[in-house]
Amino acid sequence: MRKTGISYYKYVILLGFCLLGSSYANDIDAQVKAAITGKINSSGGASRIMCANKLRCSLALTTQQYNQESSTILWSHNGKILPNANQLIEILQNSYKDALYPEDYHLSIINQLTQQVSSAPMMQPPIAALADLDTTLTDAFLLYAKHMATGRVDNLAVYPTWTISKRAVNLPDLLQKATHGGNVTQVLNGLTPTYPGYLELKSQLEKYQNIASNGGWGQIAAGASLKIGSKGTRVSQLQKRLAITGEYTTTEKTTIFDKALKQAVMKFQAHHGLKANGIVDKQTLQALNVSVNQIIKLIELNMDRLRWLPLQTSKQYLLVNIPNFSLDVMESGQSILNMPVIVGKGANRSCVLSSKISYIEINPYWSVPDSIGRKEILPKLQQDPNYLAKEQMNVYNGSFANPPIDPSRIDWKKVNPNNMPYKFRQMPGEKNALGNIKFIFPNVCGIYLHDTPTRNLFGRNRRDFSHGCIRVGKPVELADYLLSDKPNWDGDRVESQIKSGKRQIVYLAEPMDVNIIYGTVWVDNNGELQFRNDIYQIDNVDYPVYLPKESITETESDDNE
Structure with a gap:
């Protein structure tokens, strides 16, 4: 009987701690929700609230999400960041692989907020940071889903004469599905275009991002047309340029324009819709000297248009x-x-x-x-x-x-x-x-x-x-x-x-x-990347290029060899 009594008291004490912990957790979430409500009230009825101290949410949908009476805290519980938030952060970090720009989705601020939340004492959760993190992650989710589903570039703003019937996506429903028992990674990956050519361009994007991260390529100096029999530094520059992108595979060292280099030039010309005669004339030289960052931008813009x-x-x-x-x-x-x-x-x-x-x-x-x-x-x-x-x-x-x-x-x-x-x-x-x-x-x-x-x-x-x-x-x-x-x-x-x-x-x-x-x-049926002239000047839009590492200056050349 005595042992039973002791066990009973232990049970009561444990139950008390559990109830206290549950009450404490509910109190934290209530405070976070109240902080978000304060954001909305302080917005004065504006369509967009402040996600963080210096960041206004990009979408009115974010405000609408938290304006609902049924709204809940989506990305944390009991002051702790939930696994679905970590899944979203990983997707945002890798968004550049899908021709998107991570900083569009507030990645730096999200990293600061997660660090602030993770390093806070257990009994002193940073309520304001948790509220900022929740709204910022929600805004990032909605904006990323919008860009992935229908494109980063607004076609009606940039190309008003093109009325495009984009696929219909209910962003609030996606958010609910992802955060209420769903899988954020699975939901967002489901938005990846299945249009033929998209995944092939994505693979080429990775190739050129790696080239850029490794320094890109130098410019080929201006001069007379290069052809069979040409010699000198400009021939070496041409060999290096074509070796980086894979057209020139000969390992033999020479500074003479030979048949192997002519074949490489012809292959490059065919990829760019140029007359494939193996002569580096003014037009071919101009195509060769397009920077790797510009090529990345072109790949990304074309991937984005496929999302339309x-x-x-x-x-x-x-x-x-x-x-x-x-x-x-x-x-x-x-x-x-x-x-x-x-x-x-x-x-x-x-x-x-x-x-x-x-x-x-x-x-x-x-x-x-x-x-x-x-x-x-x-x-x-x-x-x-x-x-x-x-x-x-x-x-x-x-x-x-x-x-x-x-x-x-x-x-x-x-x-x-x-x-x-x-x-x-x-x-x-x-x-x-x-x-x-x-x-x-x-x-x-x-x-x-x-x-x-x-x-x-x-x-x-x-x-x-x-x-x-x-x-x-x-x-x-x-x-x-x-x-x-x-x-x-x-x-x-x-x-x-x-x-x-x-x-x-x-x-x-x-x-x-x-x-x-x-x-x-x-990318053509042979897996080769093809380029054509921008006849409508459609590619002249702002589309930031993001690289996992900074590339070295691309304008440097090999003139001092």
Whole structure:
């Protein structure tokens, strides 16, 4: 009985400590929550509260999260940092591997706050630091998830003419899922784009980040073109430059431009869309002297643009790359049909978008856009009243639903382009600007793929000539592919319908995904990094480059060798 009594008293004492500890823990969390409430109250109704003393939260969603009556402390308990917070911090530290910038997510402040919390005495938890840490981590989570899901660059702010249907992501729901019994790492990794090419670019990004951390490369001095037989310091500089990126693999030491170096130069030129003649002319030298940090920025920008697109779920789709002037029919990540394309020029940029081709039009009409009618057709009519007849065009008053009118009854020189009521439509035939086939997919830009009578332009290296629609180099082959599942529509049927001259709309058995991207850097099917000219000057945006270590000055050269 005596032993039992002693055990009983021990149990009572232990229970008292447990209850005291529980009360103490609840008191800490209550104080932290009260401190966060104080932040919100002191904001005066502003959409963004102060995450820390000198940092305003970047997203209004963070304020909304803590404004809810049901809001809780997410990243600590009983004054101790939770494992899910450590998972998030690790992801933020490594965000540069996904072409993101760790300091966007307040990493330095988070590290300071975690150190402050971890080093505090057990019975004296830093309430203010815990409140700052909770709001800062929440803001970092939401902003990182937003960037990973839909891109760091705001396309509407930087490229207002491109209306992109991004994937829908509910950020507050993600936060709840990650912090309430979920796994932060698993939730955030689920946002990684599955779009083909993203992971390949990520691998190349790591390669160039390592090059930068090891010092990058020096500049090749200006001078005469380098070619077979050239000698001297500039040849050595060229060898070193190409050896760093892997085009030049010869270990034999020489300062003479030989066949091996020519092959390396040709490989580099092919990767940059240059004429692969093995001669380092002014254009090739300029590409060679682009700094490693600039290449990292280009890779990161292109990864970011891939994040704009919705997740690719279909194994079959059309991929148009505007700067490469190319269209690929993709199946299971491989191109099974490739063709050149002509894209929009200047102010008439082709749009970046994702849609589905639902039907094709054989022997189509060309309903001339009003802007082209005012700016191009009307001036030609004023010079030549027979222009419409020569181009097989009809004119309509107000609407194509009205019957066509006789253009000879109109004094075109008196027509004001600013309030012109007339519309023009070109009939099917050899003059038709859309050629023989038109491929239709819904999009707010009002563009489509189509054939063209000016096929000689496909022989040009740079092919931005259109008003925004995309002209395809192999329209019949593309139509055959799209209609391959359609009964009674083989290649011969398409050709036969074209020859008939009759307009016909043919719906696909299943709509086909089409993705139009703007890729100035990508990885080809051979695993080679490809670069193309930034024809729309889209890459001229602020995108900070983060490196795990500082690189040495890239502008130093080997002139003193």
